[in-house]
Amino acid sequence: xxxxxxxxxxxxxxxxxxxxxxxxxxxxxxVINLAHGTFxxxxxxxxxVLVNRWGVPFLAALPLVALVAAAVGLLLERTLYVHxxxxxxxxxVLFTIGxxxxxxxxxSWAAGSQxxxxxxxxxxxxxxxVFGASIGAYRLLIIVICGxxxxxxxxxxxxxRFGARLRAAVDDxxxxxxxxIDVARLFMxxxxxxxxxxxxxxxxGAEILGLDPSFPLKFMVYLLIVLTVGGGSSITGPxxxxxxxxxxxxxxxxxxPSVGAFVxxxxxxxxxxxxxxxxxxxx
Amino acid sequence: MTVGAATAVLARAGRWRWxxxxxxxAAGASxxxxxxxxxxxxxxxxxxxxxxxxxxxxxxxxxISLGHAAFFGCGAYIAGMLARxxxxxxxxxxxxxxxxxxxxxxxxxxxxxxxxxxxxLMVTLSVSLVLFELANRLTFLxxxxxxxxxxxxxxxxxxxxxxxxxxxAHAYSLVVLFVLFVAIRWIMASPFGxxxxxVKGNRLRAAAIGIPVNARLVGIYALAALYAGVAGALxxxxxxxxxxxxxxxxxxxxxxxxxxxxxxxxxxxxLVGAILFKVxxxxxxxxxxxxxxxWLGLIFVALVVVGRERVFGWPAALWARVRGR
Amino acid sequence: MSAALETAGLTMRFGGLVATNAVTLRLERxxxxxxxxxxxxGKTTLINLLTGVLAPSAGRILMDGADITxxxxxxxxxxxxxRTFQINQLFADLTPLATVALAVSxxxxxxxxxxxxxxxxxxxxxxxAAVLERFGLQGxxxxxxGTLAYxxxxxLEIATAIACGPRVLLLDEPAAGVPEGERDDILAAVAGxxxxxxxxxxxxxxxxxxxxxxxxxxxxxxxxxxxxxxxxIAADPRVRAVYLGTDHD
Numbered sequence: 001x002x003x004x005x006x007x008x009x010x011x012x013x014x015x016x017x018x019x020x021x022x023x024x025x026x027x028x029x030x031v032i033n034l035a036h037g038t039f040x041x042x043x044x045x046x047x048x049v050l051v052n053r054w055g056v057p058f059l060a061a062l063p064l065v066a067l068v069a070a071a072v073g074l075l076l077e078r079t080l081y082v083h084x085x086x087x088x089x090x091x092x093v094l095f096t097i098g099x100x101x102x103x104x105x106x107x108s109w110a111a112g113s114q115x116x117x118x119x120x121x122x123x124x125x126x127x128x129x130v131f132g133a134s135i136g137a138y139r140l141l142i143i144v145i146c147g148x149x150x151x152x153x154x155x156x157x158x159x160x161r162f163g164a165r166l167r168a169a170v171d172d173x174x175x176x177x178x179x180x181i182d183v184a185r186l187f188m189x190x191x192x193x194x195x196x197x198x199x200x201x202x203x204x205g206a207e208i209l210g211l212d213p214s215f216p217l218k219f220m221v222y223l224l225i226v227l228t229v230g231g232g233s234s235i236t237g238p239x240x241x242x243x244x245x246x247x248x249x250x251x252x253x254x255x256x257p258s259v260g261a262f263v264x265x266x267x268x269x270x271x272x273x274x275x276x277x278x279x280x281x282x283x
Numbered sequence: 284m285t286v287g288a289a290t291a292v293l294a295r296a297g298r299w300r301w302x303x304x305x306x307x308x309a310a311g312a313s314x315x316x317x318x319x320x321x322x323x324x325x326x327x328x329x330x331x332x333x334x335x336x337x338x339x340x341x342x343x344x345x346x347i348s349l350g351h352a353a354f355f356g357c358g359a360y361i362a363g364m365l366a367r368x369x370x371x372x373x374x375x376x377x378x379x380x381x382x383x384x385x386x387x388x389x390x391x392x393x394x395x396x397x398x399x400x401x402x403x404l405m406v407t408l409s410v411s412l413v414l415f416e417l418a419n420r421l422t423f424l425x426x427x428x429x430x431x432x433x434x435x436x437x438x439x440x441x442x443x444x445x446x447x448x449x450x451x452a453h454a455y456s457l458v459v460l461f462v463l464f465v466a467i468r469w470i471m472a473s474p475f476g477x478x479x480x481x482v483k484g485n486r487l488r489a490a491a492i493g494i495p496v497n498a499r500l501v502g503i504y505a506l507a508a509l510y511a512g513v514a515g516a517l518x519x520x521x522x523x524x525x526x527x528x529x530x531x532x533x534x535x536x537x538x539x540x541x542x543x544x545x546x547x548x549x550x551x552x553x554l555v556g557a558i559l560f561k562v563x564x565x566x567x568x569x570x571x572x573x574x575x576x577x578w579l580g581l582i583f584v585a586l587v588v589v590g591r592e593r594v595f596g597w598p599a600a601l602w603a604r605v606r607g608r
Numbered sequence: 609m610s611a612a613l614e615t616a617g618l619t620m621r622f623g624g625l626v627a628t629n630a631v632t633l634r635l636e637r638x639x640x641x642x643x644x645x646x647x648x649x650g651k652t653t654l655i656n657l658l659t660g661v662l663a664p665s666a667g668r669i670l671m672d673g674a675d676i677t678x679x680x681x682x683x684x685x686x687x688x689x690x691r692t693f694q695i696n697q698l699f700a701d702l703t704p705l706a707t708v709a710l711a712v713s714x715x716x717x718x719x720x721x722x723x724x725x726x727x728x729x730x731x732x733x734x735x736x737a738a739v740l741e742r743f744g745l746q747g748x749x750x751x752x753x754g755t756l757a758y759x760x761x762x763x764l765e766i767a768t769a770i771a772c773g774p775r776v777l778l779l780d781e782p783a784a785g786v787p788e789g790e791r792d793d794i795l796a797a798v799a800g801x802x803x804x805x806x807x808x809x810x811x812x813x814x815x816x817x818x819x820x821x822x823x824x825x826x827x828x829x830x831x832x833x834x835x836x837x838x839x840x841i842a843a844d845p846r847v848r849a850v851y852l853g854t855d856h857d
Contacts, residue, residue: 098583105577293727493685
């Protein structure tokens with residue numbers, strides 16, 4: 001049972017890292033960005049190329065992958081997303097679905113449609129036994145990296161001047177602009193960081209999630225669920241929601257295999273019925 | 284006298300305009316004039332009905348739904364399962380599919396009443412995904428990933444057997460579409476229809492004149508689900524097959540694009556969009572069969588970036604002129 | 609005899625902000641009551657509470673003795689509690705005729721009919737025509753509301769409320785933003801309301817207030833400062849201080 005819990009936490013951590021960037025575009029910039037999974041896919045495939053083809057060590061590849069995803073995010077943001085900020089939600093939905101379709105087709109064409117894996121180094125394939133539970137080094141690494149990231153993000157947000165400016169821009173962009181804060185640039189940075197994190201999550205979690213060109217479509221729903229349950233624009237909300245959902249999904253699939261996939265949808269629907277603004281939203 | 288003028292204005296509102304008559308005459312004529320296109324035209328009728336149903340949700344109720352395929356698929360599977368179980372009468376399947384989907388719509392309508400655009404998007408998407416999973420798992424009912432086999436669809440009205448050229452199918456779909464269109468046009472010109480438009484126009488104001496907003500939204504949502512279910516049943520019966528594809532996400536995405544092309548809130552938008560979409564799809568599939576999704580995505584992106592109003596402002600302007608205002 | 613509309617300790621808190629502070633108000637049937645106060649006093653919040661747009665943090669609202677505190681907004685309208693909005697809230701894509709006819713249809717209980725043609729009922733047409741004529745809108749009855757001049761829209765705002773057949777009418781700054789020439793129409797409409805309709809008027813225009821009201825409540829910082837007949841209010845030094853400031857400010 002502990003193993004399930006552990007695996008669930010690892011899965012949840014990946015979901016968190018993937019979703020936190022979406023929390024930015026959605027909760028902060030109020031853009032319905034259904035294409036967020038694309039950046040995760042980009043990161044994942046970049047990881048495949050770096051590690052499998054070019055032999056870059058796994059741990060070294062991770063930050064590189066994040067950079068690649070961030071760069072792609074930045075490029076798309078400056079060229080395409082800017083046109084969409086002021087548009088209606090319907091337009092944003094159409095736009096981002098279009099992006100997903102395009103990216104999925106391109107990757108399909110370039111890399112084929114089979115599931116790909118990133119070759120994990122030997123030391124990550126070992127397992128330990130702790131309190132009678134079997135724990136994989138790989139999942140342990142995931143938990144550590146994502147946990148550290150969560151703490152860093154929370155720290156930056158809560159304790160640095162940058163974080164203060166960020167929170168100001170989130171609370172009231174008009175006033176923030178009036179105070180001299182360059183909101184547009186902040187948003188651009190946040191978008192890039194969010195995409196980078198998604199890319200990292202994609203590469204880090206490729207083993208668990210299964211990486212193929214349909215990834216953005218498959219996981220878009222999960223990510224949106226994390227955000228809907230966790231509430232828009234904080235770090236802690238999606239964090240808790242991601243863990244909750246990760247554990248629920250893994251446990252569900254293990255204990256009730258025939259209905260496993262429904263657990264996550266049912267949890268979400270139940271939460272939405274009771275608290276439409278999300279479980280952990282401040283208001 | 285004001286009363287007289289008012290009576291005249293109100294009476295005029297629901298009346299059929301000549302371009303509408305031309306449209307339907309042309310639609311009927313297509314059966315005779317384009318016999319080699321029966322299959323394509325059948326698809327257009329079905330997609331037109333499906334898109335019309337989404338217009339009720341999106342254009343009239345203002346709910347962004349990414350899971351409208353749930354009702355389409357629901358209707359398709361109900362009709363299919365009935366046909367497989369020996370109840371092959373097409374009209375029976377239509378009614379059952381429509382009613383079943385309508386009930387599903389009624390049941391899930393309460394979920395879309397609250398929350399933001401995103402919440403509603405999530406909810407509608409999740410409903411369709413849950414349904415997809417259900418259809419995938421309950422293989423004994425739905426045939427699972429292999430699809431529903433062994434449908435024995437009977438003759439329409441006991442006389443017209445479905446043929447391989449699609450002539451009967453086309454006529455069947457067209458008649459159903461026409462009947463349902465007339466019905467919805469009538470309904471939207473009723474007090475109920477005007478109150479729905481009011482709710483979409485200004486929810487706060489609508490409540491402030493006493494309109495039960497939630498009741499109206501549930502009503503229009505259930506009605507839209509019913510229409511989508513009938514469209515799904517039509518597909519099942521005219522192709523004698525139902526696969527998981529009827530519940531797939533891309534179906535919800537495509538119907539949204541179709542509606543956007545034709546224009547929301549005008550009823551005819553769905554039909555025009557269906558014609559444009561199917562013709563484009565037919566042409567493009569012949570050119571690049573595997574990369575259809577790529578071009579579709581590119582169209583979505585370009586459409587939004589260029590600006591929907593700039594590209595498709597014409598249908599709304601045209602419609603306003605047609606209605607004489 | 610129970611009041612047409614009364615509140616008991618009505619309170620509204622938004623987080624740390626107390627927008628409405630234990631307001632107790634009583635409107636007798638047929639009253640011509642005005643609510644005044646400086647900007648930000650919470651007048652519109654109070655209207656939102658009364659009509660059910662906001663749910664109160666504490667307190668009760670009674671209409672003809674019946675507790676309506678938990679009643680949904682549209683249900684209150686059906687009981688006869690109708691309001692106008694300070695900023696026009698209209699259906700931009702409908703016409704004045706359609707708007708008024710919809711309100712009338714709602715009042716007659718036929719707005720949910722699916723099979724009847726909108727406006728087929730003789731009563732709807734006659735009443736709509738009468739309301740439109742009363743407000744001088746019959747000439748523009750077919751025009752899209754969004755294209756009407758502001759003053760006309762304001763008249764439509766009030767006309768729509770009248771078409772609902774109110775027993776208690778809450779007017780939120782009906783003359784706000786209306787050019788001088790068209791104000792008289794608004795004033796006439798307000799003055800011409802039937803005697804058995806209870807009216808609560810929120811206004812900044814003191815001229816209108818003193819001409820219209822038989823009782824005035826002064827609201828400051830969400831709480832009732834004082835209430836009384838117009839002469840008493842005009843003479844009250846506290847009211848003057850609130851509006852004009854005291855010497856130390």
